[in-house]
Amino acid sequence: MTKALHLMLLCLLCFFLASEAKGQFVVQDTAFFTSKAQKLKIPFKLVHNLIVIPVRINDSKPLNFILDSGVNSTLITQLSYSDSISLNNSSKITVQGLGEGYVLEALVSRGNSMFIRNIKGENQEVYVLLEDIFNLSTRMGMPIHGIIGYDIFKNFIVKVNYSTQCLTLYRPDTNLKISKKAEVHELHIEDAKAYVFANVKQYNGDSLQVKLVVDTGASHSLSLYLPTNDKLKLPPKVMEAYLGRGLSGDINGKIGRLDGMSLGRYEFEDLPASYPDEAAIRVALNVANRNGNLGSDILKRFTVIFDYPHNRMILLPNRKYKQPFNYNLAGFEVSTPMPGLQVYVVSNVALNSAAHKAGIEAGDQLMSINGQDCHDMDLGQVLSELEGRPGQQLRLVLKREMAPYKVTLTLENRI
Template structure:
């Protein structure tokens, strides 16, 4: 479980590049058309929220509804994993080589144009799709359900997009719809460069320094903030940090450090004591010279608001919700959770952190989670299980684990390491 760890991986997709196009101008595929299938002003689509990420149903050509993460940091629709029963019937598919962030290698993918895309009440024509030939992100086992891909710009550019994190409801409005700002909402200029949305905010560091930062707004990152140290000479690490695996990029793993930022200010909103990731330079080299950005703003901040993305009018609105004052936490249990059988409540411990509370009481990678504080894990959806493991510092947890054929009981107290 990396509440601010594993799932930072999705912001690492944003520099997805065809390898042969890196040294030349990349084409923007603007020939697609996405529209309501009936004469209406808006459509609401329920979504699932796991690890702070929005999952919506998407059909491509004749496929069954597939689970896609809605990621404002991604330009192209990417299919990351298909199962034996899935069929896309891709149009005009060619194999190309892709490269992204991370310390590693390039991978092959099908690149296909001329496809149809469907959401409830919505159709997209002449849609471009990349299908990875290797499941490098392993999203399904980490999200606790089959996850087939990532979609972003094709939705945001064609509609005004309202994300109600409280109700888990996505509402898409026609681009000419006049959305009136509510009294408690605040409006910000949204800078669209290429296909990416940017905001300007202010960070306050432990040493008292305050500086303006340009951040990509990324619904596909589960963390709060990520800051790129090489982009500004005044950016510095907090005094207390932990080494961390921050996620998986298209071309390999991303490592770095996680600490606490004193405050982040956006207009009249000020969020304090945020968990913030600082990726190593090697893993984000491709991103350092893109749009002069200093990092990204993720969904651990966005989920504290109802968010309206209004690309047509280059603005964004934030309306605080009941999560606004919740404290920011990072992996207080000291281990992560994976689901080797996506779609079932079968949970395995993975990546136990050295010197963590779980490590000290003998929790090991590969242990099966049977119960937490008397609650049968088979009856807990992944998001509820994660909320128990990240509830509050000082909370005592009683775990029943299965290791080989032995049932083990351990008790420990949740603690913050940063």
């Protein structure tokens, strides 16, 4: 239902442009199994289509990190007073990413150790934002401390089973048995980012090949950068949308539906695509000649194997493969002002949406859905209740300024 995060982490694709341009020295990092096992399983939580895993850095307690294949180094976005962590060899830098705004100050720390179950990473580089601009914890309904990506997982073959919510990491020399129902795609690794080529079919009948970052840290289906190809066109029916938050400010743009998209033999029809405004993605436009990114609303329909050592990605459809693509049918987004507590607040209401027509406003507290008390539901359950089908009615109880009110909301597709 709520895709507020769907471009939020896209900003991090350009995170290192500012810092690496300073010519700072590079220390070889590595990651390895601490046991003799051939593979290692890591359960994860899936919220907003995003993968959350526990990570320890040096002497810290387990911290919650989003697994984002679209970033290279590890980024700490938030630490509370109760989170204690020691970082080595720190220095201050400025960073710039997507968004319309300003540059940020951050710390870069080198020579750190990371621990994920029976995996240890040595000489790891960690970036720390000095301002929590993403508010990931309130949007994810749980404490989120940062984002981890390519630096650790490039050392392994990584299988992401979205259905069972489990990662399996294999040693890089493992000879995997590939199901006959799966398809192998070449991964093009450039500047520590993985790209694939796909084809998009537009409303005017044009089909064209696009180069996409494979981005587990984006919860949407697909993002396309119009300025990168004259043949990329906006669909005739679009809506203005707040697409998320970048390192340098808000990302605005439009959302519309593509006639289709194909990735090898896998084909999807009538799927929503995001089209960020040019001003918000200016930093990314000249990077690797890419045309956009492939997000988790598509990836979650497969068991995905990232075989970085052999530059390939293996896709095996799961039970969600044929599910239709819906986008924010209720017309509002939900956040948790006190992460960890089951209190849910309307954070944004889309203009002319079902929620807007029903009089729901940002700041209203969501009390119950179809008779279920929201205090008894985690964020995933709340979102699941709100992610129905077009035409479905929801009975909501909300509270505004301590006064409860009732709404019957009819879910609708606006694109």
